[in-house]
Structure formats: structure tokens, C-alpha cells
Amino acid sequence: MVRQKGEPPHVKRYISNIISPGTNFDYLIESSENYLVSLLIDCNHQIYSVGYSAIDVTTGKTMINEVHGTREDKTYALDEIFNLLQTYKTSEIVLTFNTESIDKEWVQNYLEITPSVVHCINKERLKVTYQNELFGRIYAIRSLLSPIEYLDIERYPYASESLAILCDFIIEHDANIIEKMSRPILLGNSRYLYIGNNALEQLDIISKNPSEMTLLNLIDQTSTAIGKRLLKERLLNPICDLKTLNERFDLSAQLISDYKKFEIALKQVYDLERILRRIALKKLHPLELDYLGTSLEAILGILKAAELKKVPIPKELFDESEALLLMLKNTFVLDSCAKFRKDQISENLFQKGIFPQIDKIEQNKQERFSALEHIANHIEALFEEGNRSTLSIEWLESEGHYIAISRNRFALIEDKLMQSFITIGEQHYFFKDFTYKHLKNSVKISASLIDEISQEITLSNLQMIALVKQRYDEMLEKIETHYALTLEHLISFVGTLDVALSNAKCAVLYNYVRPELLPMQEKGRFIEAIGLRHPLIESREENGIYIPNDLFLGHCTPEITHDHVTLEACHENDVQGILLYGINSSGKSSLMKSLGIAVIMAQAGFFVPCASLRFHLFDKIFTRIISHDNLYKGLSTFTVEMLELKNIFNRATEFSLVLGDEISHGTETESALAIVASSVIKMHTLGSFFVFATHLHQLNRLSLISELKKVIYLHLGVSYDEESDKLLYNRKLEIGSGSSLYGLEFAKSLHMDPTFIKTAYDIRRSLAGELGDMELLKQKKRSKYNKNLYLAKCALCDEYVEEVHHIKAQECADEHGNIDHFHQNHRYNLIPLCAKHHKMVHEGKIVISGFVMGSDGLKLKYEEK
Structure with a gap:
């Protein structure tokens, strides 16, 4: 950003600050988060360790993490960092490698980092003494503890150094925006559902392609920027805290009948999180103060309505919000504030009596301007009654104030004006001594008197604006000191309410239901989904009305009363894994994805697309679904599959859910059969619940697989209509692996040469008069x-x-x-x-x-x- 100082012709230009995607504070349009990330990467004996830190400079939110691989799972740290980069929208990355021998290009490809948003920094290690000095200044720490100890990050040296590197980077761009950052949040793992193998993308919960429909797009019915960010954070970070999840469900259930009422009011709430950050840095524009006032008025109405619905609200929140709004209205003229950015302030923003010095300057300015109006009124009085002409008082930076009148009107009074004079104070001023500049259509009237008054007005205005800006910054500091905590509580309330309302709205719009979640336990655990649907597929009407299915995995107890095909297919009342068969387009991948999506939605606190869903909480969910992700890392399809399988085997537990689609489809049949069979046995040994979609009908003929009594075979039903020579998909789960010949029948139903088929369709279209149908369609009825x-x-x-x-x-x-x-x-x-x-x-x-x-x-x- 280049600015200039000095007056013409002695103007000097200088670089005031550097704006990059991650340090963009003033020019960000999107409401979503905008994280600048620092990664400190180390590698010993091919085992990776990573320090992660992320700052959103627009909100001040700061997060850190430190992850280490193991001998058995060397890239665990990189996989965890990949998940963080996917979860939190990252606009810019600062990469630091501690070891020269690290293959930097390979790491960037593995993390799928685009070169245009990355900065590779190879600098000397930042010493702990420097880190303490830096953190002490940034976080204004005054304590007997060292700043690193005060921030509680002394046990995370990689994360601490990563954060110091990030702070250095921001200071190089704009030192002002690093001030008053929020205390860093450590992203621990124990509270969250672990989502492995890029499951968020494989399940279409998020996508790198902004044009693709995702679950996040579908269920985001929020009305505020605060709610939008919180909904995304919750969906991409499911938790294992049963108490918190039930609180989220309870709030949404309370609001289902009244979500529209709250929705209207919430749309008037601006981005308070960013407003608070701008207040703290004294960068808030006066027009944003007006936004704050509008938001507070809307929130007070929301608080009253929420109280009637018996929504839990801190008692003091209403009083504090009302006090803040009253302070704003009593201190500022909000209508005046609404006109200006901070660098454009040109009038008094304060109510009379708040700052007497400003009032006195403004009064003096008004008195001098009244003198100009007195001169203009005298000239206007020279016109005959009924033929009065409106004059205007104009101002140009190069000339100051002057009086403007049209040439024709001036000609009517010119003689009278030259014989006239005006008295100001005790002194007479003759108009014949004034200066008249004749332009094409108007006449400019000026004089030494007018110039003198103009200079006084300009000087008063400069004094007033300088003082207004000074007092404005002081008031921002006062607002932060006295009301920052109130605003933080309001941000939390608005975000929580908005997400709950979005959830309630989805329940009505899409017929989602509240899941019943049970504690994580070793024995008797299960997942029961009745009427399970895929939210994205059913939302596309061109796919027809979605056919739901029932699924059961786990130990069947007397409380399970529904007739599940999975239980009918098993030898005992215990189902640990399903081998799911079906021809292409039968819906097996969709069914498998539906289960993963429902679990993630439920453990994020959202209602689910089912008739009912009950399950014991999972600790981890893994997917191995055919997709195009990771291919540009330079790895073959088969290599990616094996790496993802390896990660699953290393990380899955008995409380995990594993979903696999066409495992080993990237190799020949014999190897694929051996790998899938071994994977099934491995999953059985681990105790994880799993669903594997496959075409390999030979699996059930392998004794090692058929001996696994907790593994069952299901398929999605398809029938062949001889008369119409077509396949009909009923999309319902049936016992067994189904026929292995449907692939041939599918080919039979499309047995003609494509060119021949196209020609035949063209001929049939003309014979059947389908052009007439097209004409009807063009009418767009x-x-x-x-x-x-x-x-x-x-x-x-x-x-x-x-x-x-x-x-x-x-x-x-x-x-x-x-x-x-x-x-x-x-x-x-x-x-x-x-x-x-x-x-x-x-x-x-x-x-x-x-x-x-x-x-x-x-x-x-x-x-x-």
C-alpha cells in the first residue's frame, strides 16, 4: 500500500504497509474465516513432526497444534496437518523446514499446497528468549511466568516456534494488525471425532471446487457471518462430548416452531466478531459503529424472544447489551457516523455536550458560515417579491468559499447590487468592491471578506476534524475496555443461536430428525439407522424421490425391535462388517456415504436425514472412497489406496467406523481379492465397524472370510425386465451378494453401437413429432x-x-x-x-x-x- 505525504509540489510517496492474502484486514469481502498459517516441519529418520499455528487477523482468533509421527506411522503428522488445512480456510501459508534434507516439493505436494499461496522461509531457529520477548509484547503479558509458560505452550516447542515465525511474518507486513491477538487455542485431539483419509472431501462435506454442491452448502441456513463460521467449524470438527451434543440438539428442538421469527431479526446483525477486532485495533470505521447500533437493537429483540422460548441466556446479557446501545446513542450521532469511513470524517460525530471543546469549535464554525448566509440573503433580497432567486454558497479547495448565481439572474440585480452595502458587526462592506467572475452560465461572487470568513471556517473545520478523530479513537478504547466482554458474550450467543436455528430450519425443510446418541462403550455398542438417506442426492429433484434404507451394525439387544435385513443376514445377533454388492449405478456408494455423513452430522450436533438414528459415539471415522483426490501428488491410484489402507490399519480402534469403496480397484483381480480379504480380516481383528462396497463375488467363497460370522453380505436389488430390455433398480438392501451377471445384462440393455443409437433417436424424434414437444417446452409453462x-x-x-x-x-x-x-x-x-x-x-x-x-x-x- 503506497501513501504520500507533504504538499504539492513537494510530495513524497512511501510504502505504508504490505497486504497479502493472509494479512488482508481492510479489504476482505467474504464472511468466512481467513487464516494465515505457519508450518514448522522437521523430519528425523523419515518420521515427520510439525508445529502448526494459524491466525485470522480479521477476528484475532489464534490456534496452534503440534503433531508427531511414529515409527509405525511416519506421515501421521502430515496427515493431521492436511486435515487442519482442509478444515480451516487457509489463504496463505508460511513454510519453515528445520532439516535441509527434507524433500520440500514432496511435502508441498503431499499437503496439496498451491505454490501461489506459500512462502518458504529458511531462517535460523528462533531462540526461546526471542520468542518470550515477542509474545510478551504482542500479548501484553505482565507475569512472574515467562510468556511461553503464561500461554501454556512450553510443552509444545514446535508449535511455539511456528507461532513466533507467524507473528514475525505479520509484523513485516503490517505491525498494527498483530496487536491484541486472542490467546492461542491448542487444538487437542481427545474431544474431537478423528476424521481420517480426507473423509470430509470423500463424503462431499466440503470440496476444493467452489461450484460443487456440498453438505456444508446444503445445511448452512445461517443468517449471520458469525453463525456461518461457527456452523462450518462445528461440521468440520465433530466431537465426542455427549453432554455438549445434547445441549445443541435441545436448543434446535426448542426453536423448530419459531425459526422464521428469529431468522428475520438475525439478518440485521452484522459481523460483531470482526467489529470487535477492529475496535481493539482502533480501525473501526464510524459507519461500522452504526452497524453495531443496528445489530444491538436487533439482538435486544432476539434476547426478549429467546427468553419467552425459555432459551438459556446469561442474566446480565440483556442489561449489558442495553447499556452498550444506550452509550452509543448518547455519545454518537449514529446517522452522521453512517456517512463516513475513518479516513473520510468531515463533520462532528458526537452528541452535543459530550466534548465541549468540539461543540465550541463547531459553534464558531457555524457562526462564520451564518455570516456567509447573511451576505447571500442580502443579495437575494434585491430581487422583487415573487421573483426571488436561490443563491448557493459553494466551496472549492483551491478558492475557498464563494457565492454562485446564474448570469441571467445576476443581470437583473447588477445595478442595485453595485449601489448596495452590507453591515457585519460595525463595519460596512460595499458590493461594488466585491470581485465578480463571469463564467459561461454563472457568476462567482467573492471578496476579501468572504475569503477571510472562508479561511476561518476551514481552520475551524480542520481543528474540529482533528479533535473528532482523536476523541473517536479514545472512545473506541473506552468501548473496548468496558464492553469487549459484553460483545464476546453476544458473539457467542448469536453464533450459537444462529447455528441452532439453521439446524431447526433444515429439520423442517428437509425432514431431518434428532439422533439419539449413546456413550462410547466396549460392549453392546451399535449403530441403527432407519430410513437412512443421502442428503445431497435427495436434494436434487432430477434424481427422483430418494429410496431410504435401514442399516444396523453392532450387537443386537432386546431394545432393537426393527426388522433389519442386516440382522436377518447374520448368523448371530452381532454384525461388525458388511460387504456391500451391487452393479454400477445401483447406489451402493451413496448408501455407504449416507452412513458416514449421518455419523458426522450427528456428532457435530446436527439433525440427520433418517427416520431415526441411534448409535454409540465413535472416536474415529475413515473412508477409502474412489475419487480423484490426491492424484496430482504424483502417486498412482493403487499407491494412494495402499497408503490410505495403511493409515486405517495404524489408526483405527474398536470404536471406529471404516467405509471402503472398491478397495484395490487399481490393481489386477487376483491381488485385489487378496488385499480386500486381508483388509476384512484386519478390520475384524481390530473390532472396528466397517462397510466395504465391492464387486468381488469370489470373497464369500474364501474360507478365511466365510468363517467370520460377524461379517455379512448384502446387495442393492436390481431386476431385469425382459420385455423392455432394461434394468430396474429398486435400491433396497437384500440379503446375499446378488447376481454376478448383472454387468452383462447392463451391457445387453445398451447393446447397440452408439452412433447407430444416436441416429435411431434422431429418426424416432422426427417421426414422433418431438419437435412439437420442444416447442411446448420453450413456452416455459x-x-x-x-x-x-x-x-x-x-x-x-x-x-x-x-x-x-x-x-x-x-x-x-x-x-x-x-x-x-x-x-x-x-x-x-x-x-x-x-x-x-x-x-x-x-x-x-x-x-x-x-x-x-x-x-x-x-x-x-x-x-x-
């Missing part, structure tokens, strides 16, 4: 029930549409419009009908079952009687 349903022609014939029929009747819907797990106006619960067929449906002559997924897409299933 849509259903009133669902904008995605175009009314081109009757679903049963080619006639024009007269009615839209609900397959499952509207009367079956609840008060929110939901029928079971889908909305009554879902695209595939509606069919356009002509008058004739609509009448036949209502007379029972046509029975419509719904849409069925086939190998050529969704088809309407109906029967004529």
Missing part, C-alpha cells in the same frame, strides 16, 4: 407446485396438460408439507396430465405407483384397470 416441472405434455399421452396430479396425495402431508421423508411438491411426486387421464386416475381406472429408476433413467410406473 411451469407447475405452480414446483418450478422445475415444465408442463409440455401429458405424462401418459401427447395431449396438452390440464392438471398436475400428486402421486402421493397432499392430504398425507404434515403441517410442513412433508410426506414421510420428502416434500409433497417434490418433482417426482407430481405428474402433468390431460383432462381425460386426470379423470381416469381419480376414478381409479389408472393406478399410478410412482417413478422407478432404470438403466435408462427414471420411468413412470402405472397400471390401467
Whole structure:
């Protein structure tokens, strides 16, 4: 950022500060977090250790972590850091390598760090004495303890040094924004559900591609920037704290019926977290004070409404918020504040009586301006009654104040004006002595008197603005001193409430339910999902109405009363693992992902897409799902698979959930069979719950696998319709591995050459008159029930549409419009009908079952009687 000082022509330009993506304080538009990260990486005997620190300069939030690999799991630290980089939005990274022998390019590729956002720093190690001096100044520590001890990071030397490097980096860019940082938070592991193998991306919870639909996008119904950040933090950091999770569920349940009322008020709350940070650094713009006032008024209304709903609120929060709002209104003219950024202040921002010195200067300025108005009024009085002309008092930086009048109007009074004079104080001033500058359309009137008054006004204005800016900074300091804690409490309240309301809204919009979570325990643990759905797939109406499934893993107790196909398939009342079969597009990957998504949502405190979900808390979740991630690290598909399997074996416990899709699909069949079989045995030995999707039907013929009584075989049902030469997917779990010949049947259903098929489709389209249908479609007539349903022609014939029929009747819907797990106006619960067929449906002559997924897409299933 280049600024200039001095007056023309002696102007000097200088670099005032350097702005980088991570130190961008004033020009950030997005409401999401913006972390600048420092990584200190060491490697001994190929075992990695990493110190991690992250600062969001816009909020002051600071986090640290220190992770070490082991002989058995050498890259554990890098994997943990990769998860942190995915979880917390990172805009810039400072990399420091402690060992020269480290392959820097390999590490950057492994962590998937883009070169454009990374700075490699090879500097001397920062000594502890320097770190203590640095932290003492930044955090204003005055204690008998050393600053490192005071921050409680003496046991984490890598994290401490990483934080010192990060602070140094920020100071080099802009020393002001490092002040008054929040005390660093240590990201411990014991409280959180461990998410391994990039499961967040593999389960589509987040994505590097901003255009892709993710679970985060879907369930983020928040109204504030504070809530948006907190929701993301919770979703990407599920926990194992049962008490906290139940508190989150309780609050959301309380708000389900009234979420709309709170939602309107929350939309008026600005980003208080960033406002507080800007107050602390005295960088808050006056217009943001107005935002704070608006936010406080909205919050006071929210607090009253929350109290009526018996939402737990600290008693003093309402009084403190009211006191802060009253102080703002009594101190500042908020309407004036709303006009200015800090560097643009040009008038008094304070109420009268707050600062008498400013009031006196402003009064003097107003008196001098009144003298100019007196001169202008005298000139205006020279016009005849009814023909008065409005004059204007103008100002130019190069000329000061002057009076402007149009040339034509001036000509009417010129003679009178030259014979006139004005008295100010006891002195007479003759207008013939004034200066008149004739322009094309106007006349500028000036005089030594006007210049003198103008200079006095300008001087008063400069004095007042300088004093206003000085007092403004003092008031920001006062607000921070007296009300920072109040604002922190409000930030916590707003964020918690907003996330709970978002959760409640999702429960209504998407028919999600509250999960029942049970404590982590060795014996009798289970997970039971009834009516499990995939939230992203069911949200896309073009996929049809989602077919839910039931899943059970664990020990069956008398309280399990639902008829689960998993229990029917097992030899005992105990299911530890499922080998899931099905042809491509049958939905096995989606079902497996649904389970992982539901667990993460539940342990993050969100309602879930199920009819019901009960399970004992997991400590870790791992995925090995086919995707394109990691391929640009320079590793083959098979290498990535084996590395991820190795991580699972090293890190999984008996309280873990492992989801695998087509394990070893990157190698030949014999090796794949051996690897998958060995993986199943390993999982069985570890005691982890697991679901593996596979095409390998030979597995159940291996004695080592068939002997595992807690491992069962299921498949997603598919039937072949000989008459139509098509596959029909029922998407329901069935016992056994299913037929191994559906791959051939699938090929049979698409047996024609693609070029031939395309030509045939073109000919059929012209013969069937489908161009007429396209013309109807271009009219863009849509259903009133669902904008995605175009009314081109009757679903049963080619006639024009007269009615839209609900397959499952509207009367079956609840008060929110939901029928079971889908909305009554879902695209595939509606069919356009002509008058004739609509009448036949209502007379029972046509029975419509719904849409069925086939190998050529969704088809309407109906029967004529």
C-alpha cells in the first residue's frame, strides 16, 4: 500500500504497509474465516513432526497444534496437518523446514499446497528468549511466568516456534494488525471425532471446487457471518462430548416452531466478531459503529424472544447489551457516523455536550458560515417579491468559499447590487468592491471578506476534524475496555443461536430428525439407522424421490425391535462388517456415504436425514472412497489406496467406523481379492465397524472370510425386465451378494453401437413429432407446485396438460408439507396430465405407483384397470 505525504509540489510517496492474502484486514469481502498459517516441519529418520499455528487477523482468533509421527506411522503428522488445512480456510501459508534434507516439493505436494499461496522461509531457529520477548509484547503479558509458560505452550516447542515465525511474518507486513491477538487455542485431539483419509472431501462435506454442491452448502441456513463460521467449524470438527451434543440438539428442538421469527431479526446483525477486532485495533470505521447500533437493537429483540422460548441466556446479557446501545446513542450521532469511513470524517460525530471543546469549535464554525448566509440573503433580497432567486454558497479547495448565481439572474440585480452595502458587526462592506467572475452560465461572487470568513471556517473545520478523530479513537478504547466482554458474550450467543436455528430450519425443510446418541462403550455398542438417506442426492429433484434404507451394525439387544435385513443376514445377533454388492449405478456408494455423513452430522450436533438414528459415539471415522483426490501428488491410484489402507490399519480402534469403496480397484483381480480379504480380516481383528462396497463375488467363497460370522453380505436389488430390455433398480438392501451377471445384462440393455443409437433417436424424434414437444417446452409453462416441472405434455399421452396430479396425495402431508421423508411438491411426486387421464386416475381406472429408476433413467410406473 503506497501513501504520500507533504504538499504539492513537494510530495513524497512511501510504502505504508504490505497486504497479502493472509494479512488482508481492510479489504476482505467474504464472511468466512481467513487464516494465515505457519508450518514448522522437521523430519528425523523419515518420521515427520510439525508445529502448526494459524491466525485470522480479521477476528484475532489464534490456534496452534503440534503433531508427531511414529515409527509405525511416519506421515501421521502430515496427515493431521492436511486435515487442519482442509478444515480451516487457509489463504496463505508460511513454510519453515528445520532439516535441509527434507524433500520440500514432496511435502508441498503431499499437503496439496498451491505454490501461489506459500512462502518458504529458511531462517535460523528462533531462540526461546526471542520468542518470550515477542509474545510478551504482542500479548501484553505482565507475569512472574515467562510468556511461553503464561500461554501454556512450553510443552509444545514446535508449535511455539511456528507461532513466533507467524507473528514475525505479520509484523513485516503490517505491525498494527498483530496487536491484541486472542490467546492461542491448542487444538487437542481427545474431544474431537478423528476424521481420517480426507473423509470430509470423500463424503462431499466440503470440496476444493467452489461450484460443487456440498453438505456444508446444503445445511448452512445461517443468517449471520458469525453463525456461518461457527456452523462450518462445528461440521468440520465433530466431537465426542455427549453432554455438549445434547445441549445443541435441545436448543434446535426448542426453536423448530419459531425459526422464521428469529431468522428475520438475525439478518440485521452484522459481523460483531470482526467489529470487535477492529475496535481493539482502533480501525473501526464510524459507519461500522452504526452497524453495531443496528445489530444491538436487533439482538435486544432476539434476547426478549429467546427468553419467552425459555432459551438459556446469561442474566446480565440483556442489561449489558442495553447499556452498550444506550452509550452509543448518547455519545454518537449514529446517522452522521453512517456517512463516513475513518479516513473520510468531515463533520462532528458526537452528541452535543459530550466534548465541549468540539461543540465550541463547531459553534464558531457555524457562526462564520451564518455570516456567509447573511451576505447571500442580502443579495437575494434585491430581487422583487415573487421573483426571488436561490443563491448557493459553494466551496472549492483551491478558492475557498464563494457565492454562485446564474448570469441571467445576476443581470437583473447588477445595478442595485453595485449601489448596495452590507453591515457585519460595525463595519460596512460595499458590493461594488466585491470581485465578480463571469463564467459561461454563472457568476462567482467573492471578496476579501468572504475569503477571510472562508479561511476561518476551514481552520475551524480542520481543528474540529482533528479533535473528532482523536476523541473517536479514545472512545473506541473506552468501548473496548468496558464492553469487549459484553460483545464476546453476544458473539457467542448469536453464533450459537444462529447455528441452532439453521439446524431447526433444515429439520423442517428437509425432514431431518434428532439422533439419539449413546456413550462410547466396549460392549453392546451399535449403530441403527432407519430410513437412512443421502442428503445431497435427495436434494436434487432430477434424481427422483430418494429410496431410504435401514442399516444396523453392532450387537443386537432386546431394545432393537426393527426388522433389519442386516440382522436377518447374520448368523448371530452381532454384525461388525458388511460387504456391500451391487452393479454400477445401483447406489451402493451413496448408501455407504449416507452412513458416514449421518455419523458426522450427528456428532457435530446436527439433525440427520433418517427416520431415526441411534448409535454409540465413535472416536474415529475413515473412508477409502474412489475419487480423484490426491492424484496430482504424483502417486498412482493403487499407491494412494495402499497408503490410505495403511493409515486405517495404524489408526483405527474398536470404536471406529471404516467405509471402503472398491478397495484395490487399481490393481489386477487376483491381488485385489487378496488385499480386500486381508483388509476384512484386519478390520475384524481390530473390532472396528466397517462397510466395504465391492464387486468381488469370489470373497464369500474364501474360507478365511466365510468363517467370520460377524461379517455379512448384502446387495442393492436390481431386476431385469425382459420385455423392455432394461434394468430396474429398486435400491433396497437384500440379503446375499446378488447376481454376478448383472454387468452383462447392463451391457445387453445398451447393446447397440452408439452412433447407430444416436441416429435411431434422431429418426424416432422426427417421426414422433418431438419437435412439437420442444416447442411446448420453450413456452416455459411451469407447475405452480414446483418450478422445475415444465408442463409440455401429458405424462401418459401427447395431449396438452390440464392438471398436475400428486402421486402421493397432499392430504398425507404434515403441517410442513412433508410426506414421510420428502416434500409433497417434490418433482417426482407430481405428474402433468390431460383432462381425460386426470379423470381416469381419480376414478381409479389408472393406478399410478410412482417413478422407478432404470438403466435408462427414471420411468413412470402405472397400471390401467
